[in-house]
Amino acid sequence: MGKETPRIEEYLESIYKLQEMKESATTSKIAESLELSPSSVSEMLKQLEQKGFVNYADKGVVLTEEGERAAKKVIRKHRLSERLLTDILGFGWDEVHEEACRLEHDISSEMEEKIEKRLGNPKTCPHGYPIPDKEGLVARDNAVKLSELKAGEKGVIVSVFEENPGMLQYIGSLGLYPEVNIEIKSIAPFGGPILVNVRGEQKSLGKELAEKILVEKKK
Structure with a gap:
């Protein structure tokens, strides 16, 4: 070919x-x-x-x-x-x-x-x-979308969708880089925001953004 x-x-x-x-x-x-x-x-x-x-x-x-x-x-x-x-x-x-x-x-x-x-x-x-x-x-890898995790579950970020510069700037400002450990603190109902613990700080993510981040769940 x-x-x-x-x-x-x-x-x-x-x-x-x-x-x-x-x-x-x-x-x-x-x-x-x-x-x-x-x-x-x-x-x-x-x-x-x-x-x-x-x-x-x-x-x-x-x-x-x-x-x-x-x-x-x-x-x-x-x-x-x-x-x-x-x-x-x-x-x-x-x-x-x-x-x-x-x-x-x-x-x-x-x-x-x-x-x-x-x-x-x-x-x-x-x-x-x-x-x-x-x-x-x-x-x-066994990565799943961050949006698929449940409250209380932990994971490590594997990859982040890379084609939108503005989205990447925002994700970076939240500290959500590959190899960073995260924990889901809470999930608001009806597609509401997801509260994530990132290096000891709590960050709020919309579902659309959470679907652009792949994580590997920790047992």
């Missing part, structure tokens, strides 16, 4: 990330992620199905084995680019997504390997998501 066009890569990356966030890759969610019209997305999904990259499911599409392999290639370059931007060039974690989107399509395999070596073979991006290795292998 040869190198895919940047447009195809962006679609595969979007679908992969939705699956990673435990979301269904529906036409509307892909359209929102890529800032495109649903009709444009529907047409492209048909092409991706014809190419053998996706299959239609009950809700949206899922990546085929070939589609996942292609998605991981661009995801790897994207996340290594984000690490380069934060660790070497000093960008904030809320500033790197768009820059990495531009870099990911043009990085050669040789440059990819040099970046990885220079960074000390990082395992995750600045937002906590795993970086696939050269063979496409990804460390699996």
Whole structure:
């Protein structure tokens, strides 16, 4: 399989990330992620199905084995680019997504390997998501959405959705970074705020925000 066009890569990356966030890759969610019209997305999904990259499911599409392999290639370059931007060039974690989107399509395999070596073979991006290795292998976890935890449950943050700079700035201001321990103190009824203990301080999160944070529950 040869190198895919940047447009195809962006679609595969979007679908992969939705699956990673435990979301269904529906036409509307892909359209929102890529800032495109649903009709444009529907047409492209048909092409991706014809190419053998996706299959239609009950809700949206899922990546085929070939589609996942292609998605991981661009995801790897994207996340290594984000690490380069934060660790070497000093960008904030809320500033790197768009820059990495531009870099990911043009990085050669040789440059990819040099970046990885220079960074000390990082395992995750600045937002906590795993970086696939050269063979496409990804460390699996048992992460769930923070919004799924119950009052009294504890966990450690695994990853934070990275595409909205304003959201990342706010999440950072609350101290909700990867590898930080949290405890659910209380959950207001009817979709109300979730009170979370973060490093000894109580922070209030809306359900929408809590759905953007993946945690691994502690027993």
